[in-house]
Amino acid sequence: MAIVCKSAAEIEKMRQSGHIVRQVLDHLRTLVAPGMTTMDLERAAEKKMKELGAKPAFKGYFDYPCVLCTSINDEIVHGIPSEKRTLKSGDIVSIDCGVVLDGYYGDSAITVAVGDDVAPELRKLLDVTEASLYKGIQQVLIGNAVGDVGAAVQEYVEANGFSVVREFVGHGIGTKLHEEPQVPNYGSRGHGTRLREGMVIAIEPMVNFGKPETRVLDDKWTAVTADGSFSAHFEHCVAVTKNGPMVLTQ
Ligand code: CO
Numbered sequence: 001m002a003i004v005c006k007s008a009a010e011i012e013k014m015r016q017s018g019h020i021v022r023q024v025l026d027h028l029r030t031l032v033a034p035g036m037t038t039m040d041l042e043r044a045a046e047k048k049m050k051e052l053g054a055k056p057a058f059k060g061y062f063d064y065p066c067v068l069c070t071s072i073n074d075e076i077v078h079g080i081p082s083e084k085r086t087l088k089s090g091d092i093v094s095i096d097c098g099v100v101l102d103g104y105y106g107d108s109a110i111t112v113a114v115g116d117d118v119a120p121e122l123r124k125l126l127d128v129t130e131a132s133l134y135k136g137i138q139q140v141l142i143g144n145a146v147g148d149v150g151a152a153v154q155e156y157v158e159a160n161g162f163s164v165v166r167e168f169v170g171h172g173i174g175t176k177l178h179e180e181p182q183v184p185n186y187g188s189r190g191h192g193t194r195l196r197e198g199m200v201i202a203i204e205p206m207v208n209f210g211k212p213e214t215r216v217l218d219d220k221w222t223a224v225t226a227d228g229s230f231s232a233h234f235e236h237c238v239a240v241t242k243n244g245p246m247v248l249t250q
Helices: 008-031 038-052 120-137 146-159
Strands: 068-072 075-077 092-101 104-113 170-172 179-183 200-203 206-208 214-216 223-225 231-233 236-241 244-247
Touching: 008 038, 008 092, 008 104, 008 236, 008 244, 038 068, 038 092, 075 092, 075 206, 075 231, 092 120, 092 231, 104 120, 104 231, 104 236, 120 146, 120 200, 120 206, 120 231, 120 236, 146 179, 146 200, 179 200
Parallel strands: none
Antiparallel strands: 068 075, 068 092, 075 223, 092 104, 170 179, 170 200, 200 236, 206 231, 214 223, 236 244
């Protein structure tokens, strides 16, 4: 499958689905508190999506069972919401949300500190991961390479003493959740696919406090750090335009 470039009208539709994702995540962020379960977040997300008139993008995708991915502490991505796990003060939780509206997808993730006891070095992990996403976004320029995005993320993360996950990557997005090209959070400047006007990519740095290696739990979904260190994840969908990067999920 080749890379699909979007028209201005299509990008406008993706901005609308992106805006719904943003509203869901903004709502969920206000709910996160010690004592709640990730299934509480799942139910709130499902309700909000319905109110806003969008369909969930993840539920049923390769048989994934939920509308959110909720990944706590050493979980990197693809944690499955559950009734069993209660959030406690000092935890960090990544909330990844995707919707489809009128055939066009939006996908975004945030990582939120739970309660007031989150350690300063973990606050730094969250801040560095979010800032690395914006370093990547700044490289979304016509004629730049996908490697410029990855290199910008990786350099910033490693300069701050953390590591980037290699086994999971960002992606093109449009009328499918995952389109070409793949968008790694590492790379070499000038290498990889060239960005052209109308391309839309989801950039999603996954940053580990310790070593970059990962493994997947027996549930076949939840990716965790091999060394048990905590991990953060932020994601935006970004269009390549003549006027520079256009973030669609805000
Ligand atoms: Co994504």
